[in-house]
Amino acid sequence: MKPTPKTFHVKSFGCQMNVYDGERMGELMAAQGMTPTDDANAADLVVLNTCHIREKATEKVYSDIGRLRKHGKDPMIAVAGCVAQAEGAEIVSRAKVDVVVGPQAYHNLPRLVADAASGKAALDTDMPATAKFGALPARRKVSPSAFLTVQEGCDKFCTYCVVPYTRGAEISRPFDAIVDEAKALVDAGAREITLLGQNVNAWDDEAGNGLHGLIRALDRIEGLHRIRYTTSHPNDMREGLIRAHAEVEKLMPYLHLPVQAGSDRILKAMNRSHSRASYLALLERVRAARPDIALSGDFIVGFPGETEADFADTLSLIDEVRYAASFSFKYSPRPGTPAAEMTDGFVPEPVMDERLQRLQAAIARDQAAFNATTLGKTCNVLIERKGKLPGQMLGKSPWLQSVHLMTDAQIGDLIEVEIVRADPNSLAGVERVRAAA
Numbered sequence: 001m002k003p004t005p006k007t008f009h010v011k012s013f014g015c016q017m018n019v020y021d022g023e024r025m026g027e028l029m030a031a032q033g034m035t036p037t038d039d040a041n042a043a044d045l046v047v048l049n050t051c052h053i054r055e056k057a058t059e060k061v062y063s064d065i066g067r068l069r070k071h072g073k074d075p076m077i078a079v080a081g082c083v084a085q086a087e088g089a090e091i092v093s094r095a096k097v098d099v100v101v102g103p104q105a106y107h108n109l110p111r112l113v114a115d116a117a118s119g120k121a122a123l124d125t126d127m128p129a130t131a132k133f134g135a136l137p138a139r140r141k142v143s144p145s146a147f148l149t150v151q152e153g154c155d156k157f158c159t160y161c162v163v164p165y166t167r168g169a170e171i172s173r174p175f176d177a178i179v180d181e182a183k184a185l186v187d188a189g190a191r192e193i194t195l196l197g198q199n200v201n202a203w204d205d206e207a208g209n210g211l212h213g214l215i216r217a218l219d220r221i222e223g224l225h226r227i228r229y230t231t232s233h234p235n236d237m238r239e240g241l242i243r244a245h246a247e248v249e250k251l252m253p254y255l256h257l258p259v260q261a262g263s264d265r266i267l268k269a270m271n272r273s274h275s276r277a278s279y280l281a282l283l284e285r286v287r288a289a290r291p292d293i294a295l296s297g298d299f300i301v302g303f304p305g306e307t308e309a310d311f312a313d314t315l316s317l318i319d320e321v322r323y324a325a326s327f328s329f330k331y332s333p334r335p336g337t338p339a340a341e342m343t344d345g346f347v348p349e350p351v352m353d354e355r356l357q358r359l360q361a362a363i364a365r366d367q368a369a370f371n372a373t374t375l376g377k378t379c380n381v382l383i384e385r386k387g388k389l390p391g392q393m394l395g396k397s398p399w400l401q402s403v404h405l406m407t408d409a410q411i412g413d414l415i416e417v418e419i420v421r422a423d424p425n426s427l428a429g430v431e432r433v434r435a436a437a
């Protein structure tokens with residue numbers, strides 16, 4: 001039994017949705033009168049908002065708990081997120097943590113913390129559709145670029161992925177609740193909103209608005225200047241959404257559309273339910289609608305059974321698409337997924353390492369080439385934070401590139417910038433005309 005906490009620290013791992021969930025848990029605890037602290041070792045309550053996507057995620061949570069016990073002030077520990085969902089009571093018995101709360105139940109965190117403080121078991125890994133959103137406090141203070149979860153869960157069941165098991169079936173939040181939250185975010189200082197979902201472009205409602213209808217509604221919010229969305233599945237990329245890229249000015253020219261592999265044989269083994277050809281045809285339509293769009297992808301190297309010829313197909317797909325940015329990982333099995341049972345065609349670690357290096361070299365080449373296309377252009381930049389040098393500020397271009405420049409503009413300003421240097425990972429700019437607020 002621990003005393004009722006007065007201070008708290010939330011540590012989020014993994015994807016942007018976890019960042020959003022972490023912020024919302026922080027807001028919940030603050031609404032209970034607790035004070036946030038940046039120092040985990042000084043907090044009475046530490047929430048570890050975990051991710052199950054990366055290798056050895058569970059082990060990392062246990063070592064984090066050990067570190068907190070050693071260096072912290074014997075805090076109440078709450079494990080949240082996908083590892084909490086996957087492990088459940090196992091974490092309580094193995095690590096003696098105080099609270100375990102799944103990603104669909106974190107609106108119950110205050111009650112669970114109170115239960116733990118009174119010595120009761122505090123575990124909730126239920127998956128009630130969208131109940132949690134209605135129970136969260138209003139958004140008050142956010143950064144200029146804010147996240148807004150609109151969809152959760154996944155019905156796609158890619159054979160390597162735990163998300164359908166940890167986040168549950170696909171659900172969409174109601175249209176009005178999202179629009180209200182977007183307005184609240186803008187009132188709280190957001191100039192850009194990124195709509196989040198495991199399959200965000202599967203978002204829909206009974207009226208059949210689809211994600212494009214939602215984006216068009218957000219387009220009408222005064223004070224909101226930029227809209228983004230992530231992560232999308234190729235099979236949910238509807239015509240209306242592609243058209244929105246051509247027609248909605250606030251929708252930024254950036255699309256993250258994971259493909260994972262370029263070989264149809266591997267795509268089938270991954271149960272991706274799209275082919276190389278259908279993916280490429282889709283990108284052609286997207287580029288026809290918005291020629292300057294920056295495309296980004298996800299790749300898994302060394303999936304069971306991947307041959308050198310399969311890998312060559314992935315490299316040739318990259319050559320064909322010329323991504324502006326990409327994320328790539330070596331395959332590692334997730335317990336409980338079908339791919340973890342695939343014992344044939346295991347790709348040795350040194351082969352994976354070598355393939356990953358070649359793949360990342362191709363990605364870096366294309367990213368540098370894309371950045372170079374912006375040299376000399378003038379574009380708007382949303383200022384997000386201070387740089388390392390006095391007077392330097394950092395922001396994002398419409399194509400999600402980091403831009404640094406010397407300016408007296410403030411965080412949240414949207415300014416016109418001429419790009420004067422294009423490096424492989426960032427751009428340097430000079431301010432032009434300040435946009436009216």
Ligand code: SF4
Nearest residue numbers: 154156157158161163
């Ligand atoms: S689409 Fe596939 S990779 Fe993406 S969340 Fe669903 S199962 Fe996982």
